[in-house]
Amino acid sequence: MPKATDKKTELLTEAAKCVKCGACRSVCPSLYVLKREPSGPRGRVVLIETNLKGDAEFGKAYLRDIKDCTLCGSCYSNCPKGVNTPELILGARAIEVEQSGLGLLSSLAMKGMSGGFLKDFAMKAASKLQGLFLKATENENGLVGRFSLPLIGGGRLMPKLSGEFFLDGKSAKARTTVSDCGGKKKVAFFAGCGVNYLLPSIGEATVKVLEESGAEVVVPKGQVCCGMPALSAGDLKTAKALQVKNLEVFEKGDYDYIVTSCATCSHALKNVFETTLAPYYDEDPKLKERVERFSAKVRDVTEILKGDVPYERKAGPLRGTVTYHDPCHLRRYQGISEEPRALLADTGLEFVRMPNPCKCCGLGGGVGFSNYELSMKIAKRKADGVRASGAEIISTACPGCIIQLKDALNRYGVEGRVVHVVELL
Ligand code: SF4
Ligand code: SF4
Numbered sequence: 001m002p003k004a005t006d007k008k009t010e011l012l013t014e015a016a017k018c019v020k021c022g023a024c025r026s027v028c029p030s031l032y033v034l035k036r037e038p039s040g041p042r043g044r045v046v047l048i049e050t051n052l053k054g055d056a057e058f059g060k061a062y063l064r065d066i067k068d069c070t071l072c073g074s075c076y077s078n079c080p081k082g083v084n085t086p087e088l089i090l091g092a093r094a095i096e097v098e099q100s101g102l103g104l105l106s107s108l109a110m111k112g113m114s115g116g117f118l119k120d121f122a123m124k125a126a127s128k129l130q131g132l133f134l135k136a137t138e139n140e141n142g143l144v145g146r147f148s149l150p151l152i153g154g155g156r157l158m159p160k161l162s163g164e165f166f167l168d169g170k171s172a173k174a175r176t177t178v179s180d181c182g183g184k185k186k187v188a189f190f191a192g193c194g195v196n197y198l199l200p201s202i203g204e205a206t207v208k209v210l211e212e213s214g215a216e217v218v219v220p221k222g223q224v225c226c227g228m229p230a231l232s233a234g235d236l237k238t239a240k241a242l243q244v245k246n247l248e249v250f251e252k253g254d255y256d257y258i259v260t261s262c263a264t265c266s267h268a269l270k271n272v273f274e275t276t277l278a279p280y281y282d283e284d285p286k287l288k289e290r291v292e293r294f295s296a297k298v299r300d301v302t303e304i305l306k307g308d309v310p311y312e313r314k315a316g317p318l319r320g321t322v323t324y325h326d327p328c329h330l331r332r333y334q335g336i337s338e339e340p341r342a343l344l345a346d347t348g349l350e351f352v353r354m355p356n357p358c359k360c361c362g363l364g365g366g367v368g369f370s371n372y373e374l375s376m377k378i379a380k381r382k383a384d385g386v387r388a389s390g391a392e393i394i395s396t397a398c399p400g401c402i403i404q405l406k407d408a409l410n411r412y413g414v415e416g417r418v419v420h421v422v423e424l425l
Contacts, residue, residue: 006279008052011091015049018042018083024075029360030068030367033377038065041075041085048092066092068374071232071365073332087275089365093234102235136160142406154372157407159198166191166200171207172219178253184216185309188255190246190298192265193225194399202399205422206261206301213311215257222249226268231276232366240280243273247290258297259304261422263330263398264364266300271333300330301422302397306339311425317348318424323391324351325382325405326358327398340397340421347424354389356381363404379408387414394418 024041025031031040038047038061047065051058066089075085136143142157166172178186187210195203210217223246227239246269250258260266273291281288305311322344331337337358344351362368362378382405386394394405394416405418 007091007095011088011095012049012052014084014088015045015052017081018045018049018079019081020046021080023080024078024083024085027074027078029070029072029074029362029378029381030374032381033374034068039068041069041079041083044069044089045083045085048088051092052095063096064371066096067365067370068367069365070328070360070362070367070375070378072328072360074328074360077332086365090231090234093232094236095234097234097236102233137410142410154376155411156372157410159403159406161197162200164200166196166203167219167221167223169200169204171204175207175217175219176221178216178218182216184214185256186254187215187217187257187259187304187309188250188253189217189219190223190226190250190258190260190265190269191219192260192262192399193229194262194264194403199399199402199420202261202402202420202423205420205425206259209305209311209422209425210259210301210309212314213305213309215309218253218255220249220253224249226262226265226272227276228264228268228272229366231268231272232364236276239276243268243276247273247294250294251290255297257299257304257308258294259299259301261301261397261420262400263300263327263334264400266298266303267329267333269298270295300334300336300339300397302330302340302343303334303336305422305425306342311343311346313346313425320349320392321352321390322347322349322393322395322424323354323386323389324357324421325354325361325394325396325401327396327401328358328360328364330397331358336397340395343421343425344395349393349424352389352391354385354391354394356385359385361401361404361408363400368400368404375404376408376411379404380412383408383412383414386416387412391416393424395421395424397421 020042022042028040037043044065047062050056051062069089071086073086142159189207191203207217225242227242230238230242258269273295277287277291324341324344326337359381360378361382362375368375386409396402397420402418402420409416
């Protein structure tokens with residue numbers, strides 16, 4: 001086990017780099033809405049540093065302030081000293097969980113997440129029972145709660161849970177192994193929870209487009225969550241268990257690439273496995289090499305279709321106008337922004353730019369669940385941007401952003417169909 005004191009020293013060293021210049025403040029979505037210093041990056045750095053040094057007593061307000069961060073990474077990109085505030089916040093959340101536990105609801109959620117079977121069972125039960133608690137909206141964009149209950153209250157628009165999850169569906173089951181792929185590129189598809197449980201049509205579209213582009217697609221059995229929700233909640237133990245399980249599953253096949261259509265998952269598989277598992281490299285000498293081999297194969301679907309498995313459109317041009325929202329985990333954490341736009345250009349749709357396409361949608365970092373009101377206030381800027389663009393179709397490359405954008409458009413009365421880029425190819 002890595003020592004807690006090592007982590008504390010690491011975080012204090014990072015925090016000490018901050019010169020309090022405030023350059024990060026203008027780009028922070030939570031500060032933009034809440035307009036108070038502790039709700040922004042500079043304030044959070046000071047709070048975390050003071051708390052770690054034990055210089056003051058902190059209570060619930062401190063927890064609220066570190067939980068209200070969407071982990072969008074804008075502060076890090078904008079910091080002249082390279083202070084990694086999102087890492088500091090994740091570290092502070094993990095220390096808090098280590099000291100005080102997860103709380104009942106989060107603890108149950110994490111238990112479900114770490115046991116794939118338990119989560120599948122819970123999601124299947126939810127899919128059967130959703131009609132009791134949720135009803136369709138008039139425009140049939142999704143479902144809203146019949147009662148004000150945690151997670152489904154406050155007018156939140158939820159996607160309809162499909163009767164069959166992507167990983168249980170025909171196309172996944174028909175592609176669990178590969179024997180002889182005749183020289184084609186072997187691509188393993190990582191579904192992720194958003195695609196598997198909520199938006200399986202994105203998984204179907206991804207498999208179809210990759211195969212049309214000449215890849216042999218495999219959907220490995222036994223894959224689990226990428227670990228990001230657990231990590232955001234400060235639950236390192238669950239995140240580690242999920243990541244190691246995924247390593248085992250994807251090591252069973254000799255794949256050229258591991259592809260996902262979720263921006264958060266591609267960031268996690270490429271970058272976060274390393275940061276979560278590195279503290280265990282000393283006690284498991286083979287782990288470093290395993291993580292590096294795995295992460296080097298990971299591609300976001302928009303990246304591979306404009307790179308190693310190039311996509312050529314065969315269908316005729318589409319009509320209408322489309323705009324694009326940059327998921328934070330794709331643009332800021334992976335530097336991918338041109339590829340999805342180039343794929344959209346291939347469709348024949350007329351591209352219209354929304355103002356501030358790379359501003360955070362407000363869902364990330366667990367804020368969509370821990371502070372729904374804040375999450376929706378952040379999303380208002382996005383809905384206003386879509387309205388200003390006048391686009392008929394709003395595309396993006398992350399199932400989480402799709403769910404959030406649909407909710408925001410519904411709430412703020414903006415018309416438009418929200419889809420993943422691959423669904424337009
Ligand atoms: S985190 Fe970076 S940008 Fe923000 S106040 Fe500190 S040094 Fe300045
Ligand atoms: S990661 Fe985003 S929300 Fe969090 S402090 Fe930085 S800019 Fe603000």
